[in-house]
Amino acid sequence: MVEVLRGVPLLYQQYKALLKKNLLLSWRNKRSTFMQLFSSLFFIFLIFAIEKAISSRFSGTSTYENVFDPEALVSPPIPPCEDKFYVKQPCYDFIYSGKGNPRIEDIVSKIMSNNPGRPIQTDKVLSFVTRKEVDDWLFKHPMQVPGALHFNVRSATVLSYGVQTNSTAVRKRGNSEDPTFKFQVPLQIAAEREIARSLLQVPDFSWTVGLKEFAHPAVRTFSAVGIVGPTFFLAIAMFAFVFEIGALVAEKELKLRQAMSTMGLYETAYWLSWLTWETVTTFISSLFIVLFGMMFQFDFFLNNSFGVLFFVFFLFQINMVGLAFLISTFISKASSATTVGFSIFIVGFLTQLVTTFGFPYTDSTSMIYRIVWSLFSPNLLAKALKTLGDATATSEDSGISWSGRSQCPVTETDCVITIADIYTWFVATFFLWFLLALYFDNIIPNASGVRKSCFYFLNPRYWTGRGGGKVSEGGICSCTGAIPPLEDTNPDDEDVREEESIVKQQMAEGSNDPNIAVQIRGLAKTYPGTLDMGCCKCKRTSPYHAVKGLWVNFAKDQLFCLLGPNGAGKTTAINCLTGNTPVTGGDALIYGYSVRSSLGMSNIRRSIGVCPQFDILWEELSGQEHLHLFASIKGLPPATIKSVVDKSLAEVKLANAAKVRAGSCSGGMKRRLSVAIALIGDPKLVFLDEPTTGMDPITRRHVWDIIENAKKGRAIVLTTHSMEEADILGDRIAIMAKGKLRCIGTSIRLKSRFGTGFIANVSFLESTPGQTPLNGQTLRNGEANGATQPHHVAVKQFFKQHLDVVPKEENKSFLTFVIPHEKEGQLTKFFEELQDREREFGISDIQLGLTTLEEVFLNIAKRAELESAVAEGTLVTLTLTSGLLLEIPRGARYVGIPGTESTENPRGFMVEVYWEQDETGALCISGHSPESTVPRNAQPIAAATTPVLTRQRSFLGRTQLVHGIIFDPSEIEGSNRR
Numbered sequence: 001m002v003e004v005l006r007g008v009p010l011l012y013q014q015y016k017a018l019l020k021k022n023l024l025l026s027w028r029n030k031r032s033t034f035m036q037l038f039s040s041l042f043f044i045f046l047i048f049a050i051e052k053a054i055s056s057r058f059s060g061t062s063t064y065e066n067v068f069d070p071e072a073l074v075s076p077p078i079p080p081c082e083d084k085f086y087v088k089q090p091c092y093d094f095i096y097s098g099k100g101n102p103r104i105e106d107i108v109s110k111i112m113s114n115n116p117g118r119p120i121q122t123d124k125v126l127s128f129v130t131r132k133e134v135d136d137w138l139f140k141h142p143m144q145v146p147g148a149l150h151f152n153v154r155s156a157t158v159l160s161y162g163v164q165t166n167s168t169a170v171r172k173r174g175n176s177e178d179p180t181f182k183f184q185v186p187l188q189i190a191a192e193r194e195i196a197r198s199l200l201q202v203p204d205f206s207w208t209v210g211l212k213e214f215a216h217p218a219v220r221t222f223s224a225v226g227i228v229g230p231t232f233f234l235a236i237a238m239f240a241f242v243f244e245i246g247a248l249v250a251e252k253e254l255k256l257r258q259a260m261s262t263m264g265l266y267e268t269a270y271w272l273s274w275l276t277w278e279t280v281t282t283f284i285s286s287l288f289i290v291l292f293g294m295m296f297q298f299d300f301f302l303n304n305s306f307g308v309l310f311f312v313f314f315l316f317q318i319n320m321v322g323l324a325f326l327i328s329t330f331i332s333k334a335s336s337a338t339t340v341g342f343s344i345f346i347v348g349f350l351t352q353l354v355t356t357f358g359f360p361y362t363d364s365t366s367m368i369y370r371i372v373w374s375l376f377s378p379n380l381l382a383k384a385l386k387t388l389g390d391a392t393a394t395s396e397d398s399g400i401s402w403s404g405r406s407q408c409p410v411t412e413t414d415c416v417i418t419i420a421d422i423y424t425w426f427v428a429t430f431f432l433w434f435l436l437a438l439y440f441d442n443i444i445p446n447a448s449g450v451r452k453s454c455f456y457f458l459n460p461r462y463w464t465g466r467g468g469g470k471v472s473e474g475g476i477c478s479c480t481g482a483i484p485p486l487e488d489t490n491p492d493d494e495d496v497r498e499e500e501s502i503v504k505q506q507m508a509e510g511s512n513d514p515n516i517a518v519q520i521r522g523l524a525k526t527y528p529g530t531l532d533m534g535c536c537k538c539k540r541t542s543p544y545h546a547v548k549g550l551w552v553n554f555a556k557d558q559l560f561c562l563l564g565p566n567g568a569g570k571t572t573a574i575n576c577l578t579g580n581t582p583v584t585g586g587d588a589l590i591y592g593y594s595v596r597s598s599l600g601m602s603n604i605r606r607s608i609g610v611c612p613q614f615d616i617l618w619e620e621l622s623g624q625e626h627l628h629l630f631a632s633i634k635g636l637p638p639a640t641i642k643s644v645v646d647k648s649l650a651e652v653k654l655a656n657a658a659k660v661r662a663g664s665c666s667g668g669m670k671r672r673l674s675v676a677i678a679l680i681g682d683p684k685l686v687f688l689d690e691p692t693t694g695m696d697p698i699t700r701r702h703v704w705d706i707i708e709n710a711k712k713g714r715a716i717v718l719t720t721h722s723m724e725e726a727d728i729l730g731d732r733i734a735i736m737a738k739g740k741l742r743c744i745g746t747s748i749r750l751k752s753r754f755g756t757g758f759i760a761n762v763s764f765l766e767s768t769p770g771q772t773p774l775n776g777q778t779l780r781n782g783e784a785n786g787a788t789q790p791h792h793v794a795v796k797q798f799f800k801q802h803l804d805v806v807p808k809e810e811n812k813s814f815l816t817f818v819i820p821h822e823k824e825g826q827l828t829k830f831f832e833e834l835q836d837r838e839r840e841f842g843i844s845d846i847q848l849g850l851t852t853l854e855e856v857f858l859n860i861a862k863r864a865e866l867e868s869a870v871a872e873g874t875l876v877t878l879t880l881t882s883g884l885l886l887e888i889p890r891g892a893r894y895v896g897i898p899g900t901e902s903t904e905n906p907r908g909f910m911v912e913v914y915w916e917q918d919e920t921g922a923l924c925i926s927g928h929s930p931e932s933t934v935p936r937n938a939q940p941i942a943a944a945t946t947p948v949l950t951r952q953r954s955f956l957g958r959t960q961l962v963h964g965i966i967f968d969p970s971e972i973e974g975s976n977r978r
């Protein structure tokens, strides 16, 4: 026996195995991992494109550039009016007042002809007499001329002038037009030059004027990263956010997490493995963000310190991981992850927009707003990017250094939060989300509807690991109704009664039988009815007793087979034993540990293996990887895991498919893998819930061999719907129905007690027309099914005479008789004689067989159905071959027909009803026997006989139903044997 790991070494081994699982899942889901890591490249490229577009818009002005040594503008010419950005045609290069004065007109004509590089045409200049006329014209013709000159000849030596220009600066396609430099100065220089020449009377007098703007630093401009960055980086974080929620919720939804917990997984290992994995991916993705940003040569990324930037992105994304942990506890469907992610993104986008406008990180905003706003990390990211963007807005700004992270940037006048404060917020809120995630994970019902109490953490035993993990059912917001007590009924069956008294006696004596693996002591499970408070309605469901007090021992080295129709309570009983569902009554000891104690349960988990009813597997992991993971969770020493896994794969014939992913396995392969998982780690108790469902007959036989071999040294509990499987594997078989044990014992014992004996099937040759009954007897019913055929009648008479049995089933081509066990001695002689008379009776074939376990099962299921139908009053309609309709409780076997009583037959007639299970497992009528007289000792079951209505009658052609009289089957079967 291999010593398994415990405590911290086991925790570490589980942590490593889960981490490997996460790595494999990420590797196999390449597309989502790629998006998670490299989506930043795409978004940073978009920001780069935005920045390029913006800088090209500002290329025509020096406002947003540092100007150290501005160039001089020397005697610029008057530009053509069409050069103006906004101009209406016809346009003029300038207009003037002073028309009619020859001196002025001479000056103007010189201005036009001496314009450097471009003499001005006469049709491009308008002349007016007075200034008033100029103003009137300008008013009526806006945007048609850039400027006007007003001349005034005061004396022969004094000439004055004035300049009028449109001083509004305009932009066009990113270029800016400054009217001073573009129009005013050239016009002014031209006027002054020609006035000077006129006054001096020197036509080529040189008049050179140069103009220079100031040397100036660039005006602070738009940072693309600071403005659009928050939304884009939030989008990058959303990829990881959505994938993470999806993965966490899928493990919960598919019960993978529950399966691992049942096998003994520590919660700490589970959360730590996820946290580590997310930290690693977040670290890489943040590194890529900064590196890609530097690659695209953003000042934002080049001038701020690498460390400062990295931690902003890393801590922001880690914070989002914490938020994803928290949100995943509220979601039960992995498909909702995208919707949640999208909603968070929209909310984040809007609040970031508000943050970019300055709210609430200013002196004037209340501290409360800032605290509430900072709880949502996208807002802090927006603020951090804005601060970092402002710190690198011009090439003069040197950015924020690592040592300057806790100082307010000089550019920010009302700074209330530094980059270091933002780090603190990210870290603090991450811990808040993570702790809340752990808390809600415990108190929100899991996939099986189980949760801890809202104040579980106040129990000191929870922290010491000595219990306190008590679980209950129902949602936090639903109030569970009071659970009605179970009626304490004595089992009907003697074997079940005996098993109960053995358990009770052992319990009273406190004796510990070393051969007993599991002792179930009155185990009961009632699913609580709930009152769900919706917005507009209240939905109440009543409590349901799924298991109604089981008393049974499961021996070591034996396979205990639990049979029962659908809904009998088998899975519930197993779930109680594996700790997936809290028990509501009684107890069960597994190798001495109680399932009611959390400490006991943690010991039990180490020694059990479970093959659940439905395969609980990761589609992306192979069989080998599954077994490796579960072997590690169970605590097998690392050195042995490989050999154990290989052996296990070989056992279930999956060695050749060891590396095939579960998603590509057939249903049978998955079931075999589930069986292998249940058996890994040599558990002392194994639960196999319908392990061979979906397997072909060859594989099924192979799995039976595996189970048979696995019996040694352990107890196995098997539930199945295959009677053959139960017959072959079960050392002891119990049949459950409606939450109670109905019978228990070996297969032979059950068959002899509940089977009806031997089954004889007599098939007939094709009947000859015109034959008459041998003795002229006519049966009341059955013409359609061959009951009146002479050979049928003769054979029936032969069976009645020699064995005193009537047919259980009959139709045109065969008769089926059930021969009680007591008649076994007469059978040889009887069948010899029947074979001798085969030709006389027109028999084609005779078959004889033992009652099957299936028959036992159906009998038990029928009784249980009848019992509950009688208790609950559920009725079904039986259509007799005579056309009569009878209402009978579901499962009723012998039904008396009201109104058939007569003086010769005072008890009337009855039929035996045949039942079968439909595909949902419910009992439905398959047919009935011919009518026969009610035996003298048959007792009606009181509850079912009342009220006996009237005979069926036809009223206006409508058929009415009649309640059948139900007889106790044990009385009738007793009388048949007699």
Ligand SMILES: Nc1ncnc2c1ncn2[C@@H]1O[C@H](COP(=O)(O)OP(=O)(O)OP(=O)(O)O)[C@@H](O)[C@H]1O
Pocket (backbone or CB within 6 Å): 448, 449, 527, 544, 546, 564, 565, 566, 567, 568, 569, 570, 571, 572, 573, 613
């Ligand atoms: N969480 C639950 N809440 C309420 N009722 C439940 C719950 N789980 C099971 N039940 C009910 O308990 C009864 C027993 O269910 P269970 O799954 O144990 O039956 P079973 O014998 O395993 O059936 P099957 O053969 O179909 O697996 C069923 O009627 C079922 O509807």
